[in-house]
Amino acid sequence: MKILVCISHVPDTTSKINFTDGDTKFDTNGVQFVINPNDEFGLTRAMWFKEKQGASVDVVNVGGPETEPTLRKALAIGADTAIRVNAEAKDGYQVAKELAKVVKDGGYDLVIAGRESIDYNGAMVPGMLAEMVDANFVTNCISLEVDGTNAKATREIDGGKESVSTTLPLVIGGQKGLVEESDLRIPNMRGIMMARKKPLNVLEPVGASTETGSVKFEKPAPKGEVTLVAPDNLDELVNLLHNEAKVI
Amino acid sequence: MSILVYTESENGTLKKAAFEVASYAKAVADQMGTSVTAVAVNVNDTSELGKYGVDKVLNVSNDGLAKFNAKSYASVLSQAAKQEGSKVVVLSQSADSKYLAPLLSVGLDAGYASNVVAVPTSTSPFTVKRTAFTNKAFNFTTIDTDVKIVGVSNNSFGLVENSASASSEDFSPEIAISGVTVESVDKVTDKVTIADAEIVVSAGRGLKGPENWGMVEELADVLGAATACSKPVSDLGWRPHSEHVGQTGKPVASNLYIAIGISGAIQHLAGINASKVKVVINTDPEAPFFKAADYGVVGDAFEVVPQLIEKLKAFKSANA
Numbered sequence: 001m002k003i004l005v006c007i008s009h010v011p012d013t014t015s016k017i018n019f020t021d022g023d024t025k026f027d028t029n030g031v032q033f034v035i036n037p038n039d040e041f042g043l044t045r046a047m048w049f050k051e052k053q054g055a056s057v058d059v060v061n062v063g064g065p066e067t068e069p070t071l072r073k074a075l076a077i078g079a080d081t082a083i084r085v086n087a088e089a090k091d092g093y094q095v096a097k098e099l100a101k102v103v104k105d106g107g108y109d110l111v112i113a114g115r116e117s118i119d120y121n122g123a124m125v126p127g128m129l130a131e132m133v134d135a136n137f138v139t140n141c142i143s144l145e146v147d148g149t150n151a152k153a154t155r156e157i158d159g160g161k162e163s164v165s166t167t168l169p170l171v172i173g174g175q176k177g178l179v180e181e182s183d184l185r186i187p188n189m190r191g192i193m194m195a196r197k198k199p200l201n202v203l204e205p206v207g208a209s210t211e212t213g214s215v216k217f218e219k220p221a222p223k224g225e226v227t228l229v230a231p232d233n234l235d236e237l238v239n240l241l242h243n244e245a246k247v248i
Numbered sequence: 249m250s251i252l253v254y255t256e257s258e259n260g261t262l263k264k265a266a267f268e269v270a271s272y273a274k275a276v277a278d279q280m281g282t283s284v285t286a287v288a289v290n291v292n293d294t295s296e297l298g299k300y301g302v303d304k305v306l307n308v309s310n311d312g313l314a315k316f317n318a319k320s321y322a323s324v325l326s327q328a329a330k331q332e333g334s335k336v337v338v339l340s341q342s343a344d345s346k347y348l349a350p351l352l353s354v355g356l357d358a359g360y361a362s363n364v365v366a367v368p369t370s371t372s373p374f375t376v377k378r379t380a381f382t383n384k385a386f387n388f389t390t391i392d393t394d395v396k397i398v399g400v401s402n403n404s405f406g407l408v409e410n411s412a413s414a415s416s417e418d419f420s421p422e423i424a425i426s427g428v429t430v431e432s433v434d435k436v437t438d439k440v441t442i443a444d445a446e447i448v449v450s451a452g453r454g455l456k457g458p459e460n461w462g463m464v465e466e467l468a469d470v471l472g473a474a475t476a477c478s479k480p481v482s483d484l485g486w487r488p489h490s491e492h493v494g495q496t497g498k499p500v501a502s503n504l505y506i507a508i509g510i511s512g513a514i515q516h517l518a519g520i521n522a523s524k525v526k527v528v529i530n531t532d533p534e535a536p537f538f539k540a541a542d543y544g545v546v547g548d549a550f551e552v553v554p555q556l557i558e559k560l561k562a563f564k565s566a567n568a
Contacts, residue, residue: 013495013515017384026381037496092350093359118382118495123362127318127350136427137318139347142489152431156490157343158443160435166428176496181483211359215375215388220521226528226538231547234559237527240543242563245525247447247504248471 001055001146001168004103005046006113006125007074008036009067013118019217026119026217035070038114042174044185045144046112047078053146055110056080060102062087062095068200075195076187082198087205092120096128097208103133108169110146115139115173123173130171138164139173250285250303251277252334254325256342260292264407264444265340267300271408272400273338274301275367280336284412287328287419289313289321298414300407306331306419313423315430316344322351323424329356329395331419336374337397342443349399358395365404382495383521401522402443403501442493445474447504448523450493452478454509454530454549458486463553464508470560476500478510494519509549512537529553 011017011031018027035043049055059074060083061067071082085098103111111130116123123139130137136151142161143154149168154161156177187195229237241248253273255266266286273284283303288294290313294305306328313320325348329337337352339345341363353360363378365386373390376398380387391397442448449468455461468475475491482492493500495515505523509530510516517540520526528541529552538544545552 011381013518017381019385091359093353096350120380120387121363121382123346124350124353124360127347128354131351131354137351138428139318140343155343155347157433157435159437159439159441160433160490162433163431164428165431176492177489211353211391211393212361213373213390213392215390217380218377218386218388220384220386223540224542226541226544228538228544228546231545231552231555234545234552234556237543237545237556238559238563241504241525241527242567245504245542247525248560248563 001049001053001110002106002108003046003049003055003057003110003112004106004108005039005043005057005059005074005079006099006111007039007043007059007061007070008114008117009033009061009063009070010036010117010119013037017219019219023216023218024214033070035073036114036117038116038175040184041176041178042112042114042172043074043077043079044179044183045174047185048179049146050078058083058106060085060099062089062098064088071200072195073187075198075200076191077185078191080198082200084200084202085205086202091210091212092122092124093128093211094208096125096132098205099125099129100132101206102203103129110168111135111171113171113173115141115175126171126173133169133171135169135171136166137171138166141172141174142177144172144178249333249335250283251280251336251338252325252329252332253284253286253302253338254340254345255286255288255294255297256340256345257288257291260290262288262291262294262296265342265402266297267407268403268405269338269340269400270297270300270302271410272367272405274410274412275408276336276338277301279368279371285328285332285334287325289324294416295414298412299409301410301412302414303412305414305416307416308419308421310423315433317426317428317430318344318347318351319426319428320424322348322355324421325352326355327421328419335395337395339397339399341399341401345399349397353397356395356397357393358397359391359393360397360399361389361391362399363401364398365401379522382518383499384518401501403503403524404522440472440474442474442476442491442498442500445502447471447473447506448476448493448500448502449473449506449508450476450478450510451481451508452510453480460550461487463557467506467553467557467560470557470564478516507537508553510537511535512540
């Protein structure tokens with residue numbers, strides 16, 4: 001089985017979020033970039049398929065040279081080959097179109113993406129990609145088994161979960177739960193050494209256009225002071241929630 | 249040319265989100281000088297949609313759609329949008345709607361903006377405000393295609409009453425064959441889900457152990473709330489993964505979020521930021537959560553929560 005894992009290069013989850021250039025760009029100053037958390041679960045699951053079922057695992061990112069360290073981390077975790085499509089990621093549609101070319105040219109059976117990235121939260125690349133390459137699609141994926149060309153997956157739904165069966169070619173939008181948090185692979189010294197020798201291929205983009213455009217960003221209004229209520233005056237809390245906040 | 253809105257349902261009954269997206273669609277319809285057409289699948293009674301500005305309902309009645317299937321449902325909406333000549337399609341951001349949205353987007357060549365929190369600031373270029381960086385910022389985005397899809401964030405717009413006819417029409421689209429088959433659904437039916445809840449009661453490591461969760465569940469019961477937990481608590485196995493709320497867990501957009509024994513790490517805050525009112529109960533006055541809270545009680549949860557339960561029971565009786 002040929003697996004392609006989509007890796008988004010995103011600000012670390014504890015990053016302060018600020019904007020520059022008249023609030024049109026994310027301020028990367030002092031920001032650490034990491035593999036998108038949802039993608040990490042997918043990458044670890046891909047490693048399982050590699051080790052137990054002999055699958056090959058490539059990783060791909062659509063981005064400029066600044067994303068290469070993140071791709072190298074994925075190689076250090078155990079992927080075979082990294083691919084960087086040399087284009088600035090502008091919107092979900094454009095990224096999906098670029099990925100579609102990689103998927104078709106590479107003949108991948110299974111594409112593991114993250115259900116959404118923690119920076120733009122578009123939650124659209126995996127589904128769009130599936131349609132573009134005529135693959136089946138399951139998102140919010142919290143379990144995946146593959147047997148030949150048959151696959152079984154679990155989708156997390158509001159209030160529970162749903163078991164589905166499907167076939168390859170398949171695209172999934174993975175998330176936490178796809179593997180246990182404690183099983184997430186991290187690069188070790190050996191992995192990092194080996195990653196240096198693994199191929200990181202830079203491909204020219206097809207030059208896909210966008211369907212949406214970012215105008216500007218805005219930070220939320222600063223929060224007011226908390227209203228503290230003494231622990232022996234909970235009547236006041238009930239009163240505030242009912243009469244002031246009007247939530248009960 | 250009407251605004252198309254997918255009004256979702258469960259077991260034949262429209263969900264609250266359906267009325268919110270209908271309200272949003274009506275607001276967009278007013279901006280663009282057109283009407284609202286809703287698509288309802290296997291719904292027993294769609295008349296209540298008239299209260300929220302829906303002029304026409306396309307009623308789809310089909311056993312093949314008894315279980316939700318993203319590809320089939322996207323195809324239904326695509327056919328409806330084409331029939332109606334709709335330029336804007338409004339969806340909720342429920343798990344199912346988020347699942348079908350990108351498929352619908354490709355099917356209609358329609359640009360899609362997710363997590364939208366307000367009516368368009370402009371209809372030309374079509375510009376909407378959405379959340380980004382997991383609720384740490386807003387992003388104004390244009391949708392530049394002829395047909396546009398807007399995913400409205402849960403509890404961001406609210407229900408707005410606007411009387412309309414909701415005249416019902418049968419709609420029988422072709423059902424696209426999907427390569428994904430639902431084998432079984434395992435769903436809690438007697439409790440409100442985190443996504444649908446108006447109030448969420450959440451607890452963290454401050455509760456010291458899973459055996460202490462009785463009071464959290466009791467507080468949730470009194471308030472008719474959903475229960476949730478912080479990431480460490482779900483990682484430790486004290487509570488199920490499905491209760492984990494935060495950046496890598498479920499998002500919370502309820503009216504009230506009560507956090508008990510949760511310090512308020514950035515990742516937790518990001519996930520619950522869309523909730524309207526936050527109450528924090530924690531022994532540590534320096535807990536970062538107090539900076540993000542609207543109301544706070546510095547005290548021992550094991551004393552505060554039982555007392556709060558009693559006060560709320562009394563309040564509920566007095567206000568019944």
